[in-house]
Amino acid sequence: MKLAVVGGGSTYTPELVDGFARLREDLPLTELALVDPAAERLEPVAGMARRMLRAAGHPATVTATADLREGVAGAAVVLLQLRVGGQAAREVDETLPLRCGCVGQETTGAGGLAKALRTVPVVLDIAEVIAEHAPQAWIVDFTNPVGIVTRALLDAGHRAIGLCNVAIGFQRRFASMLGVEPSRVSLGHVGLNHLTWVRSVHLDGADVLPELIRRHGPEIAAGISLPVELVTRLGAVPSYYLRYFYAHDLVVEEQRTAPTRASEVAALERRLLELYASPSADTKPALLEQRGGAFYSEAAVALIASLLGDRGDTQVVNVRGGGVLPFLPDEAVVEVPARITASGAVPLPVAPVEPLYAGLVAHVSAYETLALEAALHGGRGRIADALLAHPLVGQEHLARELTGLLLEANRPHLRWAGAR
Template identity: 35%
Template sequence: MKLVILGGGGFRVPLVYRALLTDRSPGRVTEVVLHDLDATRLAAVGGVLAELAADMSDAPSVTTSTDLDEALLGADFVFSAIRVGGLEGRAADESVAAGCGVLGQETIGAGGVAYGLRTVPVALDIARRISVHAPDAWVINFTNPAGMVTEAMSAHLGNRVIGICDSPVGLGRRVARAVGVSLEDAWLDYAGLNHLGWLRGVHVHGRDVLPDLLADTARLESFEEGKLFGAEWLRTLGAIPNEYLHYYYFTREAVESGASRGTFLLEQQKRFYAAPSLESWERTRLEREQTYMAETRDEERDTNDLDGGGYEQVALDLMHAIADDKRTTLILNVPNRTTLSCLDADAVIEVPSLVDANGARPVAVSQVPDEGVGLVTALKVVERATIRAAISGERGHAVKALALHPLVDSVNVARKIVDTHPFLALGLQRNIG
């Protein structure tokens, strides 16, 4: 099988390749093509992959290309993990929003809208070119904002584009550890949008063990989400939210922290790309995980929480389920159909989905909590307004997309962000200034 990785010079690409190296199944990936616009970053990551595969005679071959159309030819799967505007763009998203007194996190609030505005047009161009040069390929989208980008790409690719995220799996793994079961033995009743979901049940052998966990403060606060939200608030909710809901439940504290993750990562990765090696990549990756969402914590991140969700394994499981027609259930970003009653059939949601050779289909889950319905529907309106603004390139639509976001508290603030953001025009087809 041929896998094309878009954003192939990205820092997390070695995670995907390392997962491929451990795959011994008959239908495994044998050819990897890394595509990126930056040849220097491609060379750096290619060198790390060569070190990873140094002692393996049957490792998947790796080639690099800056030509997208050439890279796509013959692809069975396309893994999209691009970052339009680079980390400089992310740092600008955060700093411009912070300067306006609102949250600028990468996928949440003004930062997420700004990121979407410049990413959607590029993602749509990629989708069009995949439909021409690799019409039979399945597209796995990890590009943020993942739900928004997946929904935009589906206009050209239909159900052949599926979004993935490591947050729900990471939450599930930590909760399973807290209740003393294997994640493979647990059914996660999870529903929402990307970075906006709630775990409403953990079913083990037909019994929901989440109520027991919610009643046990020590176990509940033994893992990341319990520490972030606190046992009292989680018991009040009767569910465990995705970690990114911290920005909605504790908005004032998040804004006041003033932390810029983008600036930190920009400087960190500059050091790695200046002297790339497997050893420096491992060191940088560990530091990255240890500081993840550091602005939300008063203490160092627990070692048990560092493994995250393993999006690379989700991608591998998704590919095998489709290629081998191996029925698997994974939490994915897929069209709603009739799953969540508060959204229309075409809305991309994040829920457990049944995957086989025909793609991914959402399965029945509990509905979004009553107090979350307004937030989910408002954010879906924002996602679609952002897509419309990105396609039209009109300043007014961009202002509207920002102003409608629950974490942007003024139309004037939305206007100021649009007019002062140095990277925003990168994502629009016409000048919005």
């Protein structure tokens, strides 16, 4: 089985390769094709991938190419993990909104919109090449903002599923707290990508979330940087991305004085690429844990194995809601448990979502619809509408100012930059 990774020069890739090596019984990989236009990244990462597989006794070959057509041809699955504009663009996403008193973050708010504007057209171009050269391939999208990108792919008719590591991260954390194997733990995880709550944690079918909060509340709260009193009152665990909404002003204060995550990641990537370039390096370095994306490989292997093996198991993915959240349009992409088969992902029924969460989910889902319109069709007015609809912006003067700033900063990446 051939698997292609677009954005294969990412420093994340050895995390994937480590999972492929450890979980070879679940995924019969024969070729791993790494696709990336940046030779200075692709070459050391590909070399590292080959040594890792060889050290693990894995028979798969690793190919590396800048040619997208060559890389995806004949693949059963294509995984997308690209970053248009690199860490330099992320730095702007994280700092520019602060000039207007708004949170600077690469997947939500004004920064998330900027990333969507840059990313959606590129991903759709890639998907057209996949459709031509690997028409039966599944597209697994790990590229942020996952919800918007996945919606774009599905609306264009592609075989696509969005993947995020937030749910598996919570599952593994809770399993560790309970002292059990992760396979015994399942989550009542609901919302949109990077806007989710865990409302139940089932151990062998019984909900143990109240017990977890009672026994481990401070530890859980520290992991999401929110007050334990909030977690206790909610009786649910918000994802750490909810801090941008629940503690907006505090986050802005912190961001104005702290180093950006983009600068930290850029420094990490330089060190990781140096490690990958060493001819003796053949195991995933501990430093990679600081890069983020914990359990990414396990989530990816599980999803791909279920798609190709028609397993019918349950995994948390980004998929069309189809009415599973009745307050959203059927075409909205949601992040919920779904049954995974060879035909794709079908969301499972979800208990009614409390107004405290449903209002915010509906608000951000409406923004995502407008953000996708802006990414597809361009125009200053569409950008302003999306910003006005986002709860982290939401004021006309801020939307107007940010529109000008985002358009100017991202002009080199926007084909329609002259549109009004």
